[in-house]
Amino acid sequence: MIVVAVVLFVLALAVGGVAVAGLIGKLPRNRWAGIRTPDTLRSEESFALANKVAGPTMAAAAGLLVLGGIGALTMSTAMGLGIALVAVVGAVFTAGFGGSIGARAAAALPEQSGCGNDCNCGHTEEPAAETPEAKANAADCGTGSCGACSLKDACQPTH
Known part of the structure; x- marks a missing residue:
């Protein structure tokens, strides 16, 4: 039973760490932890929001794991x-519930288009299809939009 308790305590520590990092906004976008x-x-903003929303239920899940280890x-x-x-x-179930709420909160954020004034993809005074940059970029991905295909998020600021 000691092994079971130790496993539960280690899981609680991991889940609790993700919960705290999500709540304070310090959980970076990654492959392993958080709502993915x-x-x-x-975006960084949607990842941070989802994990902040899910943080309390993740902390509750960690608490349940601690109680299970004590038991x-x-x-x-x-x-x-x-x-x-x-x-x-x-x-x-508690973590899954929080994750679904966090995912819905992220989905509710308005999606950025990927276009900005400096992306050279047609966001100028001229119509998009008529600028030389837009024509070149459209040829790269087969569309006239810098928010599509390989150009998706090309204009987003890097963090």
């Missing part, structure tokens, strides 16, 4: 395993 959907990964240590083997299992299932 197409909507949350489209595994203090109860009989059968009862401890039961408590640990209930804690893991509860933590997964």
